[in-house]
Amino acid sequence: MEIKVLIVDDEEAVTRAIAGALEDEGYRTLTAKDGREALRLYRQQGADVVLLDVWMPDIDGIDLLRRIKEVDEGCPVIMISGHATVSAAVKAMKMGAFDFLEKPLSIEALLDTLQRALRQREVQKAEGPFPSLRGEERPSPLAEGEAGRGIVPQRTLKRSTVLYGTGLHSGQKTGMILLPQPPGTGILFCDLTDEVVVPGDLDHVVSTDFATSVGLRGVTIRTIEHLMAVLHAYGITDLLVKVDGEIPVMDGSALEFCKMVEEVGLREEGPGLKEVVVDKRYEVRDG
Template identity: 35%
Template sequence: MPETILVVEDEEKIARLLQIELECEGYRVLKAGNGLQALELFQGGGVDLLLLDVMLPGISGIELLRRVRQHDSRVAVLLLTAKDSVEDKVSGLDLGANDYITKPFQIEELLARIRSALRLTTASAAQRAEPGAQGLLMADNLSLNESTREVVRGGTNIELTPREFDLLVYLLRNQRQVLSRDQIMAAVWGYDYVGETNVVDVYIRYVRKKINQGEQPELIHTVRGIGYVLKDAP
Protein backbone atom coordinates (compact mmCIF):
# COMPACT_ATOMS: atom_id res chain seq x y z
CA MET A 1 0.00 0.00 0.00
CA PRO A 2 1.51 3.38 -0.98
CA GLU A 3 2.38 5.87 1.71
CA THR A 4 0.01 8.83 1.96
CA ILE A 5 1.24 12.42 1.89
CA LEU A 6 -1.04 15.31 2.80
CA VAL A 7 0.02 18.44 0.87
CA VAL A 8 -1.14 21.58 2.66
CA GLU A 9 -0.57 24.48 0.27
CA ASP A 10 -2.89 27.38 -0.59
CA GLU A 11 -1.29 28.12 -3.99
CA GLU A 12 -3.09 25.71 -6.29
CA LYS A 13 -0.39 25.66 -8.98
CA ILE A 14 2.28 24.65 -6.44
CA ALA A 15 -0.04 22.11 -4.82
CA ARG A 16 -0.84 20.56 -8.20
CA LEU A 17 2.84 20.40 -9.17
CA LEU A 18 3.68 18.70 -5.87
CA GLN A 19 0.83 16.24 -6.37
CA ILE A 20 2.06 15.27 -9.83
CA GLU A 21 5.67 14.82 -8.70
CA LEU A 22 4.72 12.82 -5.60
CA GLU A 23 2.29 10.57 -7.46
CA CYS A 24 5.00 9.89 -10.05
CA GLU A 25 7.15 8.68 -7.13
CA GLY A 26 4.40 6.25 -6.11
CA TYR A 27 2.88 8.13 -3.17
CA ARG A 28 -0.83 8.61 -2.56
CA VAL A 29 -1.52 12.34 -2.30
CA LEU A 30 -4.20 14.33 -0.50
CA LYS A 31 -4.46 18.10 -0.94
CA ALA A 32 -5.72 20.86 1.34
CA GLY A 33 -5.75 24.58 0.62
CA ASN A 34 -6.15 25.77 4.20
CA GLY A 35 -5.53 24.66 7.77
CA LEU A 36 -9.09 23.66 8.65
CA GLN A 37 -9.44 21.45 5.58
CA ALA A 38 -6.05 19.91 6.31
CA LEU A 39 -6.98 19.18 9.91
CA GLU A 40 -10.17 17.45 8.79
CA LEU A 41 -8.28 15.29 6.29
CA PHE A 42 -5.61 14.45 8.85
CA GLN A 43 -8.18 13.42 11.44
CA GLY A 44 -9.66 11.05 8.88
CA GLY A 45 -6.56 8.92 9.43
CA GLY A 46 -4.07 7.19 7.18
CA VAL A 47 -1.70 10.12 6.66
CA ASP A 48 1.99 9.18 6.79
CA LEU A 49 3.51 12.62 6.18
CA LEU A 50 2.32 16.22 6.12
CA LEU A 51 3.99 18.54 3.62
CA LEU A 52 2.98 21.76 5.31
CA ASP A 53 3.28 25.33 4.04
CA VAL A 54 3.79 27.73 6.95
CA MET A 55 1.90 30.63 5.32
CA LEU A 56 -1.73 29.53 5.16
CA PRO A 57 -5.03 31.43 5.26
CA GLY A 58 -6.96 31.11 8.52
CA ILE A 59 -5.03 28.67 10.68
CA SER A 60 -1.30 29.11 10.07
CA GLY A 61 0.95 26.18 9.35
CA ILE A 62 2.58 26.55 12.76
CA GLU A 63 -0.79 26.46 14.53
CA LEU A 64 -1.84 23.45 12.45
CA LEU A 65 1.39 21.69 13.44
CA ARG A 66 0.65 22.39 17.10
CA ARG A 67 -2.82 20.84 16.80
CA VAL A 68 -1.49 17.82 14.91
CA ARG A 69 1.15 17.19 17.57
CA GLN A 70 -1.50 17.32 20.30
CA HIS A 71 -3.04 14.19 18.77
CA ASP A 72 -0.09 12.47 17.10
CA SER A 73 3.55 12.73 18.15
CA ARG A 74 4.85 10.36 15.48
CA VAL A 75 3.48 11.34 12.06
CA ALA A 76 6.18 12.93 9.90
CA VAL A 77 5.85 16.66 9.26
CA LEU A 78 7.95 18.56 6.71
CA LEU A 79 7.58 22.36 6.70
CA LEU A 80 7.74 24.57 3.60
CA THR A 81 9.12 27.93 4.73
CA ALA A 82 10.10 31.26 3.20
CA LYS A 83 13.81 31.90 2.80
CA ASP A 84 14.04 34.47 5.61
CA SER A 85 11.48 33.01 8.04
CA VAL A 86 13.93 32.00 10.79
CA GLU A 87 11.27 32.40 13.48
CA ASP A 88 8.91 30.00 11.69
CA LYS A 89 11.69 27.43 11.31
CA VAL A 90 12.57 27.59 15.00
CA SER A 91 8.91 27.50 16.08
CA GLY A 92 8.23 24.56 13.80
CA LEU A 93 11.17 22.53 15.07
CA ASP A 94 10.26 23.33 18.68
CA LEU A 95 6.70 22.12 18.06
CA GLY A 96 7.93 18.84 16.60
CA ALA A 97 8.40 19.25 12.86
CA ASN A 98 10.76 16.59 11.55
CA ASP A 99 12.43 18.91 9.07
CA TYR A 100 11.93 21.97 6.89
CA ILE A 101 12.81 23.02 3.37
CA THR A 102 13.13 26.60 2.16
CA LYS A 103 11.26 27.95 -0.86
CA PRO A 104 12.19 27.92 -3.69
CA PHE A 105 13.48 24.36 -3.62
CA GLN A 106 14.61 21.67 -6.02
CA ILE A 107 12.14 18.79 -6.26
CA GLU A 108 15.00 16.28 -5.90
CA GLU A 109 15.92 17.76 -2.53
CA LEU A 110 12.30 17.73 -1.39
CA LEU A 111 11.91 14.07 -2.38
CA ALA A 112 15.11 13.17 -0.52
CA ARG A 113 13.86 14.83 2.65
CA ILE A 114 10.50 13.10 2.34
CA ARG A 115 12.20 9.71 1.98
CA SER A 116 14.38 10.43 5.00
CA ALA A 117 11.46 11.48 7.20
CA LEU A 118 9.32 8.50 6.19
CA ARG A 119 12.17 6.05 6.68
CA LEU A 120 12.79 7.28 10.21
CA THR A 121 9.14 7.11 11.23
CA THR A 122 8.82 3.63 9.69
CA ALA A 123 11.91 2.42 11.54
CA SER A 124 10.60 3.87 14.79
CA ALA A 125 7.25 2.12 14.33
CA ALA A 126 8.96 -1.19 13.56
CA GLN A 127 11.11 -0.87 16.64
CA ARG A 128 8.08 -0.26 18.85
CA ALA A 129 6.39 -3.34 17.37
CA GLU A 130 9.40 -5.61 17.85
CA PRO A 131 9.05 -7.81 20.95
CA GLY A 132 11.57 -6.82 23.59
CA ALA A 133 12.59 -3.68 21.74
CA GLN A 134 10.88 -1.37 24.20
CA GLY A 135 13.30 -0.61 26.98
CA LEU A 136 14.47 1.83 29.55
CA LEU A 137 17.67 3.70 28.74
CA MET A 138 19.46 5.42 31.61
CA ALA A 139 22.45 7.63 32.35
CA ASP A 140 22.98 8.97 35.86
CA ASN A 141 19.57 10.34 36.94
CA LEU A 142 18.24 10.58 33.37
CA SER A 143 15.86 7.90 32.13
CA LEU A 144 14.20 7.43 28.74
CA ASN A 145 11.37 4.97 28.12
CA GLU A 146 11.26 4.01 24.44
CA SER A 147 7.79 2.50 24.74
CA THR A 148 6.03 5.44 26.37
CA ARG A 149 8.46 8.06 24.97
CA GLU A 150 8.81 9.54 28.45
CA VAL A 151 12.03 11.28 29.41
CA VAL A 152 12.68 12.07 33.08
CA ARG A 153 15.63 13.57 34.90
CA GLY A 154 15.77 14.11 38.62
CA GLY A 155 12.03 13.45 38.86
CA THR A 156 11.18 16.11 36.27
CA ASN A 157 9.50 15.20 32.98
CA ILE A 158 11.27 16.55 29.89
CA GLU A 159 9.36 17.33 26.71
CA LEU A 160 11.29 16.53 23.53
CA THR A 161 10.34 16.87 19.89
CA PRO A 162 10.38 13.63 17.84
CA ARG A 163 13.79 14.44 16.36
CA GLU A 164 15.25 15.41 19.74
CA PHE A 165 13.93 12.14 21.17
CA ASP A 166 15.53 10.09 18.39
CA LEU A 167 18.82 11.90 18.93
CA LEU A 168 18.81 11.25 22.66
CA VAL A 169 17.96 7.58 22.08
CA TYR A 170 20.96 7.23 19.78
CA LEU A 171 23.28 8.91 22.27
CA LEU A 172 22.01 6.78 25.16
CA ARG A 173 22.38 3.56 23.18
CA ASN A 174 25.98 4.48 22.47
CA GLN A 175 27.00 5.80 25.88
CA ARG A 176 30.70 6.55 26.36
CA GLN A 177 31.34 6.17 22.62
CA VAL A 178 32.63 9.23 20.82
CA LEU A 179 30.28 9.75 17.86
CA SER A 180 31.17 11.88 14.86
CA ARG A 181 28.69 14.33 13.39
CA ASP A 182 28.48 12.15 10.28
CA GLN A 183 27.61 9.09 12.38
CA ILE A 184 24.91 10.99 14.24
CA MET A 185 23.46 12.49 11.06
CA ALA A 186 23.34 9.11 9.31
CA ALA A 187 21.64 7.42 12.29
CA VAL A 188 19.15 10.14 13.20
CA TRP A 189 18.51 11.98 9.90
CA GLY A 190 19.33 9.26 7.38
CA TYR A 191 22.11 8.73 4.86
CA ASP A 192 20.46 10.80 2.13
CA TYR A 193 19.71 13.83 4.29
CA VAL A 194 20.62 16.97 2.33
CA GLY A 195 19.95 19.73 4.86
CA GLU A 196 22.33 22.12 6.56
CA THR A 197 25.53 20.51 7.83
CA ASN A 198 25.27 22.15 11.27
CA VAL A 199 21.93 20.53 12.05
CA VAL A 200 23.61 18.06 14.45
CA ASP A 201 25.17 20.90 16.47
CA VAL A 202 21.84 22.74 16.61
CA TYR A 203 19.94 19.72 17.92
CA ILE A 204 22.67 18.75 20.37
CA ARG A 205 22.31 22.24 21.82
CA TYR A 206 18.52 21.84 22.05
CA VAL A 207 18.74 18.45 23.81
CA ARG A 208 21.59 19.49 26.09
CA LYS A 209 19.64 22.53 27.29
CA LYS A 210 16.49 20.51 27.97
CA ILE A 211 18.13 17.67 29.88
CA ASN A 212 20.35 19.92 31.98
CA GLN A 213 17.88 22.34 33.60
CA GLY A 214 20.23 22.86 36.54
CA GLU A 215 20.91 19.14 36.93
CA GLN A 216 24.42 17.75 37.38
CA PRO A 217 26.52 16.21 36.03
CA GLU A 218 26.66 17.40 32.44
CA LEU A 219 25.83 14.38 30.27
CA ILE A 220 26.49 15.41 26.66
CA HIS A 221 30.10 16.39 26.04
CA THR A 222 31.74 17.95 22.99
CA VAL A 223 34.84 16.22 21.65
CA ARG A 224 36.62 18.94 19.71
CA GLY A 225 37.24 18.16 16.09
CA ILE A 226 35.25 14.91 16.23
CA GLY A 227 31.73 15.14 17.60
CA TYR A 228 29.95 14.25 20.83
CA VAL A 229 29.77 11.68 23.59
CA LEU A 230 27.16 11.00 26.26
CA LYS A 231 28.59 9.95 29.61
CA ASP A 232 27.86 10.70 33.24
CA ALA A 233 31.31 12.07 34.07
CA PRO A 234 33.75 14.37 32.24
Protein backbone atom coordinates in the same frame (compact mmCIF):
# COMPACT_ATOMS: atom_id res chain seq x y z
CA MET B 1 2.53 -0.45 0.62
CA GLU B 2 1.36 2.88 -0.85
CA ILE B 3 2.66 5.94 1.01
CA LYS B 4 0.09 8.69 1.54
CA VAL B 5 1.24 12.33 1.62
CA LEU B 6 -1.04 15.21 2.66
CA ILE B 7 -0.05 18.49 0.96
CA VAL B 8 -1.36 21.67 2.58
CA ASP B 9 -0.88 25.01 0.79
CA ASP B 10 -3.22 27.86 -0.09
CA GLU B 11 -1.58 28.24 -3.52
CA GLU B 12 -3.31 25.79 -5.87
CA ALA B 13 -0.42 25.87 -8.35
CA VAL B 14 1.98 24.77 -5.60
CA THR B 15 -0.16 21.86 -4.38
CA ARG B 16 -0.80 20.74 -7.97
CA ALA B 17 2.91 20.80 -8.86
CA ILE B 18 4.01 18.95 -5.71
CA ALA B 19 1.22 16.38 -6.03
CA GLY B 20 2.14 15.69 -9.67
CA ALA B 21 5.81 15.22 -8.85
CA LEU B 22 5.09 12.90 -5.92
CA GLU B 23 2.53 10.83 -7.83
CA ASP B 24 5.13 10.31 -10.58
CA GLU B 25 7.34 8.78 -7.86
CA GLY B 26 4.60 6.40 -6.72
CA TYR B 27 3.20 8.34 -3.75
CA ARG B 28 -0.52 8.76 -3.14
CA THR B 29 -1.41 12.40 -2.42
CA LEU B 30 -4.17 14.33 -0.69
CA THR B 31 -4.34 18.12 -1.07
CA ALA B 32 -5.89 20.85 1.06
CA LYS B 33 -6.03 24.60 0.44
CA ASP B 34 -6.43 25.65 4.08
CA GLY B 35 -5.98 24.43 7.62
CA ARG B 36 -9.57 23.42 8.29
CA GLU B 37 -9.75 21.24 5.17
CA ALA B 38 -6.37 19.72 6.02
CA LEU B 39 -7.42 18.84 9.56
CA ARG B 40 -10.67 17.28 8.30
CA LEU B 41 -8.80 15.18 5.71
CA TYR B 42 -6.19 14.10 8.22
CA ARG B 43 -8.76 13.02 10.79
CA GLN B 44 -10.81 11.16 8.16
CA GLN B 45 -8.10 9.55 6.04
CA GLY B 46 -4.80 10.00 7.86
CA ALA B 47 -1.41 10.39 6.15
CA ASP B 48 2.08 8.94 6.43
CA VAL B 49 3.69 12.37 5.96
CA VAL B 50 2.32 15.93 5.89
CA LEU B 51 3.78 18.79 3.81
CA LEU B 52 2.57 21.97 5.46
CA ASP B 53 2.88 25.61 4.40
CA VAL B 54 3.69 27.97 7.26
CA TRP B 55 1.57 30.90 6.10
CA MET B 56 -2.13 30.25 5.42
CA PRO B 57 -5.22 32.46 5.66
CA ASP B 58 -7.30 30.66 8.30
CA ILE B 59 -5.25 28.39 10.59
CA ASP B 60 -1.55 29.15 10.26
CA GLY B 61 0.86 26.29 9.69
CA ILE B 62 2.35 26.38 13.19
CA ASP B 63 -1.07 26.04 14.81
CA LEU B 64 -2.06 23.30 12.37
CA LEU B 65 1.20 21.48 13.18
CA ARG B 66 0.21 21.51 16.84
CA ARG B 67 -3.26 20.13 16.05
CA ILE B 68 -1.88 17.33 13.86
CA LYS B 69 0.54 16.35 16.61
CA GLU B 70 -2.37 16.18 19.03
CA VAL B 71 -4.00 13.61 16.73
CA ASP B 72 -0.82 11.63 15.99
CA GLU B 73 2.39 12.70 17.69
CA GLY B 74 4.49 10.38 15.51
CA CYS B 75 3.37 11.74 12.12
CA PRO B 76 6.30 13.44 10.31
CA VAL B 77 5.35 17.01 9.34
CA ILE B 78 7.61 18.85 6.87
CA MET B 79 7.12 22.61 6.96
CA ILE B 80 7.47 24.63 3.74
CA SER B 81 7.68 28.40 3.35
CA GLY B 82 8.59 31.07 0.83
CA HIS B 83 9.65 33.45 3.62
CA ALA B 84 11.70 31.31 5.96
CA THR B 85 13.12 32.81 9.12
CA VAL B 86 15.22 31.20 11.81
CA SER B 87 12.63 31.97 14.48
CA ALA B 88 9.83 30.35 12.45
CA ALA B 89 11.97 27.30 11.71
CA VAL B 90 13.06 26.90 15.32
CA LYS B 91 9.49 27.30 16.59
CA ALA B 92 8.23 24.67 14.15
CA MET B 93 10.99 22.22 15.04
CA LYS B 94 10.41 22.69 18.76
CA MET B 95 6.77 21.81 18.18
CA GLY B 96 7.74 18.56 16.48
CA ALA B 97 8.20 19.36 12.77
CA PHE B 98 10.56 16.95 11.02
CA ASP B 99 12.19 19.52 8.73
CA PHE B 100 11.78 22.99 7.27
CA LEU B 101 12.10 23.56 3.49
CA GLU B 102 12.30 26.85 1.61
CA LYS B 103 10.24 27.61 -1.51
CA PRO B 104 10.71 27.23 -4.41
CA LEU B 105 11.07 23.58 -3.57
CA SER B 106 13.70 21.38 -5.16
CA ILE B 107 11.99 18.09 -6.04
CA GLU B 108 15.22 16.22 -5.35
CA ALA B 109 15.51 17.80 -1.89
CA LEU B 110 11.82 17.16 -1.20
CA LEU B 111 12.06 13.48 -2.14
CA ASP B 112 15.16 13.08 -0.01
CA THR B 113 13.42 14.72 2.96
CA LEU B 114 10.36 12.50 2.53
CA GLN B 115 12.55 9.39 2.55
CA ARG B 116 14.35 10.55 5.70
CA ALA B 117 11.04 11.31 7.40
CA LEU B 118 9.67 7.86 6.56
CA ARG B 119 12.87 6.15 7.76
CA GLN B 120 12.72 8.03 11.04
CA ARG B 121 9.10 7.03 11.59
CA GLU B 122 9.99 3.38 11.03
CA VAL B 123 12.80 3.70 13.57
CA GLN B 124 10.40 5.32 16.04
CA LYS B 125 7.94 2.45 15.66
CA ALA B 126 10.71 -0.10 16.17
CA GLU B 127 12.40 1.59 19.13
CA GLY B 128 9.47 3.26 20.86
CA PRO B 129 9.92 6.52 22.81
CA PHE B 130 13.32 8.14 22.62
CA PRO B 131 15.33 7.69 25.82
CA SER B 132 17.91 10.29 26.72
CA LEU B 133 21.41 9.45 27.89
CA ARG B 134 20.85 10.95 31.33
CA GLY B 135 21.21 8.35 34.05
CA GLU B 136 22.33 5.75 31.51
CA GLU B 137 25.73 4.40 30.64
CA ARG B 138 27.00 6.21 27.58
CA PRO B 139 27.85 4.13 24.49
CA SER B 140 31.46 3.02 24.28
CA PRO B 141 33.60 4.88 21.71
CA LEU B 142 34.22 1.50 20.05
CA ALA B 143 31.55 -1.02 19.20
CA GLU B 144 31.68 -4.29 21.11
CA GLY B 145 34.28 -6.64 19.63
CA GLU B 146 35.91 -3.86 17.62
CA ALA B 147 38.11 -2.31 20.29
CA GLY B 148 41.75 -2.30 19.30
CA ARG B 149 41.00 -2.71 15.61
CA GLY B 150 40.53 1.00 14.93
CA ILE B 151 36.88 0.58 13.91
CA VAL B 152 34.25 2.93 15.32
CA PRO B 153 30.47 2.63 14.91
CA GLN B 154 28.54 5.15 12.85
CA ARG B 155 26.20 7.25 14.97
CA THR B 156 23.53 9.86 14.53
CA LEU B 157 21.00 11.58 16.80
CA LYS B 158 17.87 9.64 17.69
CA ARG B 159 15.62 12.43 16.49
CA SER B 160 15.60 15.93 15.02
CA THR B 161 16.20 18.79 17.43
CA VAL B 162 16.88 22.55 17.49
CA LEU B 163 18.97 25.03 19.41
CA TYR B 164 18.51 28.80 19.51
CA GLY B 165 21.25 31.26 20.51
CA THR B 166 23.34 34.22 19.36
CA GLY B 167 25.65 34.47 16.37
CA LEU B 168 29.27 35.29 17.23
CA HIS B 169 29.79 37.34 14.07
CA SER B 170 26.38 38.99 13.70
CA GLY B 171 25.46 39.37 17.37
CA GLN B 172 21.91 38.51 16.34
CA LYS B 173 19.60 35.73 17.46
CA THR B 174 20.11 32.66 15.34
CA GLY B 175 19.38 28.96 15.54
CA MET B 176 20.10 25.59 14.03
CA ILE B 177 18.16 22.46 13.14
CA LEU B 178 19.91 19.10 13.56
CA LEU B 179 18.57 16.22 11.50
CA PRO B 180 19.56 12.52 11.81
CA GLN B 181 21.10 11.02 8.68
CA PRO B 182 21.67 7.47 7.35
CA PRO B 183 25.07 5.72 7.49
CA GLY B 184 27.76 7.09 5.22
CA THR B 185 26.32 10.61 5.04
CA GLY B 186 28.95 12.39 7.12
CA ILE B 187 28.52 15.77 8.81
CA LEU B 188 26.78 18.23 6.48
CA PHE B 189 25.83 21.90 6.81
CA CYS B 190 23.09 23.73 4.90
CA ASP B 191 21.93 27.33 5.02
CA LEU B 192 18.20 27.68 5.73
CA THR B 193 17.61 29.72 2.58
CA ASP B 194 19.98 27.87 0.23
CA GLU B 195 20.11 24.35 -1.18
CA VAL B 196 23.91 24.18 -1.17
CA VAL B 197 25.11 21.44 1.19
CA VAL B 198 28.58 22.00 2.65
CA PRO B 199 30.49 18.97 4.00
CA GLY B 200 32.04 19.53 7.41
CA ASP B 201 35.51 18.34 6.43
CA LEU B 202 39.00 19.79 5.95
CA ASP B 203 38.57 20.15 2.20
CA HIS B 204 35.83 22.72 2.78
CA VAL B 205 37.41 24.81 5.55
CA VAL B 206 37.61 28.39 4.27
CA SER B 207 38.75 30.23 7.39
CA THR B 208 40.22 29.61 10.86
CA ASP B 209 41.13 33.24 11.68
CA PHE B 210 38.39 34.41 14.05
CA ALA B 211 36.39 31.21 14.08
CA THR B 212 36.30 28.09 11.92
CA SER B 213 34.16 28.33 8.79
CA VAL B 214 33.35 25.90 5.98
CA GLY B 215 32.08 26.90 2.58
CA LEU B 216 31.10 25.81 -0.90
CA ARG B 217 29.92 27.69 -4.02
CA GLY B 218 29.58 31.02 -2.23
CA VAL B 219 27.81 29.64 0.85
CA THR B 220 29.71 29.94 4.14
CA ILE B 221 28.78 28.38 7.49
CA ARG B 222 30.65 30.04 10.35
CA THR B 223 31.61 29.23 13.96
CA ILE B 224 31.43 25.44 13.66
CA GLU B 225 34.32 24.55 16.01
CA HIS B 226 32.45 23.91 19.28
CA LEU B 227 29.72 21.89 17.59
CA MET B 228 32.23 19.81 15.63
CA ALA B 229 34.19 19.09 18.83
CA VAL B 230 31.04 17.78 20.52
CA LEU B 231 30.05 15.65 17.53
CA HIS B 232 33.52 14.11 17.57
CA ALA B 233 33.47 13.56 21.34
CA TYR B 234 30.16 11.67 21.12
CA GLY B 235 31.19 9.78 17.98
CA ILE B 236 28.43 11.30 15.84
CA THR B 237 29.36 10.59 12.22
CA ASP B 238 26.15 11.36 10.29
CA LEU B 239 24.15 14.57 10.73
CA LEU B 240 22.63 17.41 8.69
CA VAL B 241 22.83 20.84 10.34
CA LYS B 242 20.56 23.56 8.94
CA VAL B 243 21.55 27.04 10.07
CA ASP B 244 21.15 30.72 9.24
CA GLY B 245 24.76 31.36 8.20
CA GLU B 246 26.45 30.61 11.52
CA ILE B 247 26.24 28.16 14.40
CA PRO B 248 24.95 29.88 17.58
CA VAL B 249 27.66 30.26 20.23
CA MET B 250 25.25 29.61 23.11
CA ASP B 251 27.19 30.19 26.37
CA GLY B 252 30.57 30.50 24.61
CA SER B 253 31.50 26.88 25.26
CA ALA B 254 30.43 23.44 24.07
CA LEU B 255 28.34 22.76 27.19
CA GLU B 256 24.91 23.46 25.67
CA PHE B 257 25.71 21.26 22.69
CA CYS B 258 26.64 18.45 25.10
CA LYS B 259 23.35 18.90 26.98
CA MET B 260 21.50 18.70 23.66
CA VAL B 261 23.10 15.35 22.79
CA GLU B 262 22.40 14.03 26.29
CA GLU B 263 18.71 14.96 26.02
CA VAL B 264 18.14 13.63 22.49
CA GLY B 265 20.20 10.43 22.66
CA LEU B 266 22.22 8.57 20.04
CA ARG B 267 21.53 5.77 17.59
CA GLU B 268 24.24 3.47 16.27
CA GLU B 269 23.78 2.42 12.65
CA GLY B 270 25.41 0.69 9.72
CA PRO B 271 28.91 -0.76 9.40
CA GLY B 272 31.76 0.72 11.41
CA LEU B 273 34.32 3.18 10.08
CA LYS B 274 38.07 3.11 10.33
CA GLU B 275 39.20 5.59 12.93
CA VAL B 276 41.72 8.25 11.96
CA VAL B 277 44.43 8.49 14.62
CA VAL B 278 46.78 11.45 14.97
CA ASP B 279 49.95 9.58 15.87
CA LYS B 280 52.14 12.55 16.78
CA ARG B 281 52.10 16.30 17.21
CA TYR B 282 51.80 18.41 14.06
CA GLU B 283 52.26 22.19 13.83
CA VAL B 284 51.50 24.64 11.04
CA ARG B 285 53.37 27.93 11.15
CA ASP B 286 53.78 30.97 8.94
CA GLY B 287 57.17 31.39 7.28
